[in-house]
Structure formats: C-alpha cells, structure tokens
Amino acid sequence: MSSQRRFGLLFAAVAATTFCLGPFVWQALTSLRPEGELTSLGVPSSLSFDSYQGAFEGRSFGRAIINSAVVAGATTLLCLFIGSTASFALAKLELGYRRWLLGFALAVSMFPPIATVSPLYLLIRALGLRDELAGLVLPYTTFALPLTLWILTSFFSEIPDDLYRAARIDGCSPFMAFRKVMLPLALPGIATTGILVFVFAYNEFLYALTFTSSPDKRTVPVAISLFASEHREPWGEIAAASIMATLPLVVVTLLFQRKIVAGLTAGAVKG
Numbered sequence: 001m002s003s004q005r006r007f008g009l010l011f012a013a014v015a016a017t018t019f020c021l022g023p024f025v026w027q028a029l030t031s032l033r034p035e036g037e038l039t040s041l042g043v044p045s046s047l048s049f050d051s052y053q054g055a056f057e058g059r060s061f062g063r064a065i066i067n068s069a070v071v072a073g074a075t076t077l078l079c080l081f082i083g084s085t086a087s088f089a090l091a092k093l094e095l096g097y098r099r100w101l102l103g104f105a106l107a108v109s110m111f112p113p114i115a116t117v118s119p120l121y122l123l124i125r126a127l128g129l130r131d132e133l134a135g136l137v138l139p140y141t142t143f144a145l146p147l148t149l150w151i152l153t154s155f156f157s158e159i160p161d162d163l164y165r166a167a168r169i170d171g172c173s174p175f176m177a178f179r180k181v182m183l184p185l186a187l188p189g190i191a192t193t194g195i196l197v198f199v200f201a202y203n204e205f206l207y208a209l210t211f212t213s214s215p216d217k218r219t220v221p222v223a224i225s226l227f228a229s230e231h232r233e234p235w236g237e238i239a240a241a242s243i244m245a246t247l248p249l250v251v252v253t254l255l256f257q258r259k260i261v262a263g264l265t266a267g268a269v270k271g
Helices: 003-032 050-056 061-092 098-109 113-126 134-158 161-169 174-185 187-203 206-211 220-225 235-266
Strands: none
Touching: 003 050, 003 235, 050 061, 050 235, 061 098, 061 134, 061 174, 061 187, 061 220, 061 235, 098 134, 113 134, 113 206, 134 187, 134 206, 161 174, 174 187, 187 220, 187 235, 206 220, 220 235
C-alpha cells in the first residue's frame, strides 16, 4: 500500500471518528466548564464538577436513570423472547402468508408516534397503567417488535436449513431445535437487535412524557427536558445529565458487542 493511500485511509478514519465522537466530547467539556465559561469556546480554564452535583440537587434524576434502564431492559427482553420465536417460525417453518405477516408487522411501525398517542393514552388509562413503568413497556414492545421481527427473520433465514432438518431427524421437536441449535447460531443477530431495541426504549420521549406524570416515574429524556425553568437554562447541568444518561448505553453496547463476537465465532459454518 502506498504512503498516499495509507495517509488517505488514516485521514478518513480520523475524520469519521471525530464526526462521531465530536458531539459527545463537546458535551463532556460543557459539563465540566465553570458556570462563567458555559458560553465560551475551547478548552475550559479549569474543571468543575458543580454541574454534575447540580443535576441531582432537588431532582430525582438518579431515579429517572433507573426507570429508563428498567423500562428499556424489560422491553428488550420481551421483544427478544417474542421476536426470536416468531422469527424462527417465519424463517424455518412452512407457514403460509409469510410475506403478508412481515408486511403487516412493518405497517405497524409506520404509524407516526404522535398519531397514536391519544388512543394509546386512553388504552393505558383503561388498563390502570397510567403513570406506571409497565404502561411504557407495553407500547414500546409493540412498536419495537416489527424491527425485531425483520432483523431476526433475516438472521434465521441465513442459517442453513440442513442444520434444522438434521436436528429434527435426531429427534428434536421444533422448539427444541430452535432452543438448542438455531438460537445459539443466531446470537449475533439477537445481540444486534437487543442493542437497537434498548437504545430505542431508553431514548423514547413522547410516550414517556404523555403516560407518566409523577417525578418518581419519569424516564431520562423527560427528566432532562424539565431541567430548564422559566428564567434559567442550566446548560451545564443538562450536559452533565446527558453524559451520565449516555454512559449506561455505552456500557450495554460494549457488553453486547462482546456477545456478537462470541456468537459469530460459535455460529461459524464452513461452506
């Protein structure tokens, strides 16, 4: 490889990394600026953790982080459990109208959230789930399932059918073949889908704002949106809260990426 091509690739890698990490680094610097330097540019003259302390003072922000993690985790588990079994059936079992079923699932996800808020609010209230975390898990699961079905159906379809047939010949029931053979081979897709569903549920704002009202049931996006008051915009505290809210997503992504690598290694099939 020539030196010019190597330099071009290095420049492209640095530019892409800067583009992706730039907003996060800027947010981190803003959260560490002293109060008098929040509107200034460049590196802060000194580091201050007052914004991180202020993000918790008089607010239930710690509780909001826990609420978001619980809601996102429950939504992810439900979507992966329902979606993996349904996707296996769509990909490997002889089901009629398979394309129609996938198309219907995709159509469900096409409704804009603002168009479904009112009927969902009435349904959640009728079920007695208003201002409850379960009242968020239910709609989140509904709207994340189509994405789960499409991704996992694609992954299960790529697994050779001969493996499923061999498991059936060896005496496995369809569910046993799914659990012992197909599921381990689909771990990369399951891990990837888990990341996407968790991030969606963790960052969702509209339903969380509409279906919850008490401070101890708010999620992170709603809690941060309420930081501002009529006469003050606490940019430092908002930046600090955003950094603390993002860290769990970074940790979850790293954990799932390890499982993706392990799943790729365990599920490798030589052609």
